[in-house]
Amino acid sequence: GSVVTWGRSNEGGNSSSVSDDLSSGVTAVYSTGYAFAALKSDGSVVTWGNNSYGGNSSSVSDDIFSGVMTVYSTDRAFAALKSDGSVVTWGASNSGGDSSSVSDKLSDGVIAVYSDSSFLFADGVFAALKSDGSVVTWGDSGSGGDSSSLQDENGEFNIGVICDPGTDSDGDGLTDIEEENLGTNPDLVDTDVDGLSDFDEVELGTDPNIADTDGDGVSDGDEITTGTNPLMNQTDNDNDGLTAHEEEILGTNPNNPDTDGDGINDGDEALNGTDPNNDDSDNDGIPDSEEWGCDEEALVNADAGTCEPLDSDNDGIVDAADDDSDNDGVSDRDEIGDDPDNPTDTDQDGIPDYQDDDSDNDGVSDQEEIGDDPDNPIDTDEDGIPDYQDDDSDNDGISDQEEIGDDPDNPTDTDGDGIPDYMDDVDDTPEPVTNPPAEEEEEGCGCNQADTGWEGLLGLFILVLGVRRRKVRNPA
Numbered sequence: 498g499s500v501v502t503w504g505r506s507n508e509g510g511n512s513s514s515v516s517d518d519l520s521s522g523v524t525a526v527y528s529t530g531y532a533f534a535a536l537k538s539d540g541s542v543v544t545w546g547n548n549s550y551g552g553n554s555s556s557v558s559d560d561i562f563s564g565v566m567t568v569y570s571t572d573r574a575f576a577a578l579k580s581d582g583s584v585v586t587w588g589a590s591n592s593g594g595d596s597s598s599v600s601d602k603l604s605d606g607v608i609a610v611y612s613d614s615s616f617l618f619a620d621g622v623f624a625a626l627k628s629d630g631s632v633v634t635w636g637d638s639g640s641g642g643d644s645s646s647l648q649d650e651n652g653e654f655n656i657g658v659i660c661d662p663g664t665d666s667d668g669d670g671l672t673d674i675e676e677e678n679l680g681t682n683p684d685l686v687d688t689d690v691d692g693l694s695d696f697d698e699v700e701l702g703t704d705p706n707i708a709d710t711d712g713d714g715v716s717d718g719d720e721i722t723t724g725t726n727p728l729m730n731q732t733d734n735d736n737d738g739l740t741a742h743e744e745e746i747l748g749t750n751p752n753n754p755d756t757d758g759d760g761i762n763d764g765d766e767a768l769n770g771t772d773p774n775n776d777d778s779d780n781d782g783i784p785d786s787e788e789w790g791c792d793e794e795a796l797v798n799a800d801a802g803t804c805e806p807l808d809s810d811n812d813g814i815v816d817a818a819d820d821d822s823d824n825d826g827v828s829d830r831d832e833i834g835d836d837p838d839n840p841t842d843t844d845q846d847g848i849p850d851y852q853d854d855d856s857d858n859d860g861v862s863d864q865e866e867i868g869d870d871p872d873n874p875i876d877t878d879e880d881g882i883p884d885y886q887d888d889d890s891d892n893d894g895i896s897d898q899e900e901i902g903d904d905p906d907n908p909t910d911t912d913g914d915g916i917p918d919y920m921d922d923v924d925d926t927p928e929p930v931t932n933p934p935a936e937e938e939e940e941g942c943g944c945n946q947a948d949t950g951w952e953g954l955l956g957l958f959i960l961v962l963g964v965r966r967r968k969v970r971n972p973a
Contacts, residue, residue: 498522509533509546518543527568540564551575551588560585569610571621592621593636602633608674670696692718738764760791770818781829782837788817809852823854825863826871843886857888859897860905877920891922
């Protein structure tokens with residue numbers, strides 16, 4: 498149900514603008530001389546090619562979004578017949594793209610549309626046959642677009658009912674005219690012999706001309722019987738754990754188990770949240786295969802090798818899909834450095850910083866050393882190396898690991914200033930306590946003047962008492 502195009506881009510060779518719409522579900526393709534229109538199983542129409550000659554259907558996009566049964570064309574315009582009997586046109590106005598002059602007559606009752614499909618002439622014309630036998634024409638007047646000379650006094654061009662529009666030869670619920678428009682056999686109830694009547698297939702949205710609409714190897718009738726969806730391919734052609742329908746939704750290749758060639762099959766990537774269409778899902782410069790831990794064999798054959806998804810911070814998001822694998826607040830891209838092939842590994846422990854929650858191996862987590870602003874991580878000594886990657890944060894010649902001590906949760910703070918030693922660039926050691934030097938004794942006193950204890954006071958008291966007694970015994 499997909500469409501592939503090539504050739505002149507302005508004549509339909511380039512369909513990149515509608516490639517998603519053409520990836521599945523297309524049941525028929527029609528063309529003018531310069532553009533294409535694809536009819537999908539849901540009754541919508543997709544167009545591309547020369548904008549002026551039918552490639553641009555934006556003016557009628559709402560009208561052809563659903564309900565279209567078939568499409569007709571002239572050299573430079575399209576006309577879509579809808580299930581309600583109305584006709585929608587677009588493209589070059591002089592080739593039938595503009596039907597505004599007869600729009601009221603094309604709003605219902607149309608059972609078939611005919612066109613001048615010759616590409617020998619620049620202009621074209623359409624004619625619509627209605628169920629009452631009347632004919633409506635538009636397009637280049639000189640080529641048959643003007644049928645006014647054949648109209649009666651009521652402005653109708655009536656050729657008479659050539660058949661009963663309600664005739665249903667095979668009794669399948671579709672009139673013979675409807676079957677003619679669908680391309681089915683009006684004498685067979687089940688044109689494609691898939692176990693479903695043509696009418697049922699129209700109701701279901703499957704193709705009454707193709708026994709296996711979704712191409713999964715199971716007929717539409719069997720899928721209805723078993724309860725599967727005949728519009729969803731349930732096969733897993735490449736054994737990657739995804740059905741063809743699931744791969745269609747993901748945009749992966751249903752015939753390649755490893756669409757992006759990163760060594761991880763599409764099913765595993767879808768299950769673990771990485772992008773099976775991108776070999777670097779988190780765009781950090783490290784390929785998914787490396788962040789998954791794939792071995793060399795897996796890079797050659799995704800089914801043969803071994804890949805175990807890594808989740809460094811155990812947050813449930815594999816590293817290959819996690820833009821901060823170690824959950825330290827700094828993005829993997831910043832921690833990886835300038836060379837993704839050789840990501841930064843500050844402590845040389847074999848675990849790159851973007852997967853290491855203690856990059857400098859000092860016992861304090863990166864998250865704590867980074868601080869409150871991951872965009873501007875703490876750099877105590879302002880040497881251009883943030884503390885979480887600096888093994889001597891305060892540049893005092895003593896490693897952080899030594900200054901932190903035995904308990905990283907409570908790093909040593911010698912001077913009790915609230916700044917742990919490994920981040921403190923002043924002398925952490927307090928001044929030692931020493932006794933003051935002894936003062937010299939004065940001559941004749943026999944005591945130390947600095948001695949202010951009770952012994953000195955007692956001696957002074959005795960000395961004064963003795964002097965007073967001498968004065969009393971020897972009065973002048």
